[in-house]
Amino acid sequence: MTETNAFEMVASRIGAVCDKLKLKDTHRLRLEKCERELTVNFPVRIDDGTVKVFTGFRVLHNDTRGPAKGGIRYHPDVTLDETRALAALMTLKAAVVNIPYGGAKGAVICNPKLMSQGELERLTRRYASEISILIGPERDIPAPDVGTNPQVMAWIMDTYSVLKGYSVLGVVTGKPIGVGGSRGRFGATGRGCMVTAKLAAKQLNIDFQGATAVVQGFGNVACSAAKLLAADGCRITAISDSKGGTYNPKGLNLESLLNYKKQTGSVVGFADSESVTNTELLALPCDILVPAAIEDQIVKANAPDVKARIIIEGANAPTTPEADEILNDNGVFVVPDILANAGGVVVSYFEWVQDLQAFFWSEDEVNHQLQRVMESAFGEVLEMSQSEKVDMRNAAYMLAIKRIADAMEARGIFP
Ligand code: NAD
DSSP: OOSSOHHHHHHHHHHHHHHHTTOOHHHHHHHTSOSEEEEEEEEEEOTTSOEEEEEEEEEEEEOTTSSEEEEEEEETTOOHHHHHHHHHHHHHHHHHTTOSOEEEEEEEESOGGGSOHHHHHHHHHHHHHHHTTTOBTTTEEEEEOTTOOHHHHHHHHHHHHHHHTSOOGGGOSSOOGGGTOOTTOTTHHHHHHHHHHHHHHHHTTOOSTTOEEEEEOOSHHHHHHHHHHHHTTOEEEEEEETTEEEEOTTOOOHHHHHHHHHHHSSSTTOTTSEEEOHHHHHTSOOSEEEEOSOSSOBOTTTGGGOOOSEEEOOSSSOBOHHHHHHHHHTTOEEEOHHHHTTHHHHHHHHHHHHHHHTOOOOHHHHHHHHHHHHHHHHHHHHHHHHHHTOOHHHHHHHHHHHHHHHHHHHHOOOO
């Protein structure tokens, strides 16, 4: 479904915003490239005794504002180009919410759904040791993304610690609580979506109580966003996974749906509701649409069908630039990925701070600080959007790129 090459798409948005901000060419040229890219091909013993060679990447886009931060994706279709694009989005995301990080991303081309726990552990440990020359708490700090989870982070932390000869809690975030994880991390991205959805609804004078929401995806981000939106009064009318979606205009019972998915492996066919395709789901009538699955879901072809008044981009890059223009023309209020799904990196930052200080916070403290950061970032992006008369995505890019350019200016060029 990709309409343009993924990194080109992000780089051209960055370039356009740099021009709008009248930045020096050097700043634009630096942001249009990734600073460091590592490709690794490494062997993993499979359960049947054979050996397979896997390919992985770790890309650091920019670390002007601090150590690089970004998830690790395990997916059969992931590419170096996509990893670059995701790394660049991380640089911007950290700058929008004003946390002292640069951006990075990692990936391994594999299908974790078809691998045993033993195979996944061996793959993860070998990948971690291959990229250990780049990562570290003061350099580049991975976290979970699609296809990886807290267990994978614990294996990376353990492998890195074995290589160092002592425990290094701060090398990854999104870890289990017992090995330096943060309370509130698992649901943090979804919580950030909920906070921005509420602020967007307020901006558009939509009563959040009883507002209807459609969520694409049923993973970490989608599930936590759906639960928190429902807990705060929204009616979740549709939800989907990779096999399709389920729709009930009266509202879905999320607990029953979770159990149904556990039993059957999908949300499709859930009782008292209508099955819909992912394309149909995106065009359902609702106040708030949360694409929280994968990229390139709202494209030129289906953007005119979107009926939502607000889009909260839980996923990274779910909307293509062509689709964005159509949504803007149709008056849809889009809270862009680098703001809407920044809750995860914010609590990852809190986790890293807690690891470095060896002092851990309560869940209430984490949620309170997350809300404070998200509200402040939303307010700053909205202000930029109003003062510069641009949409929220351009405003978020402008705010982020201005912060990065100011940091580049302050640091200068060495030597
Ligand atoms: P996940 O693996 O937990 O969930 C992904 C979900 O997407 C699953 O429910 C899967 O069934 C669904 N899916 C896969 N292919 C699909 C398709 N073709 N159509 C519809 N649904 C499909 O991943 P996640 O961590 O929830 O991440 C989801 C998105 O959010 C990704 O874009 C990720 O980069 C982004 N994100 C995640 C975090 C985080 O903290 N996990 C933070 C920021 C952004």
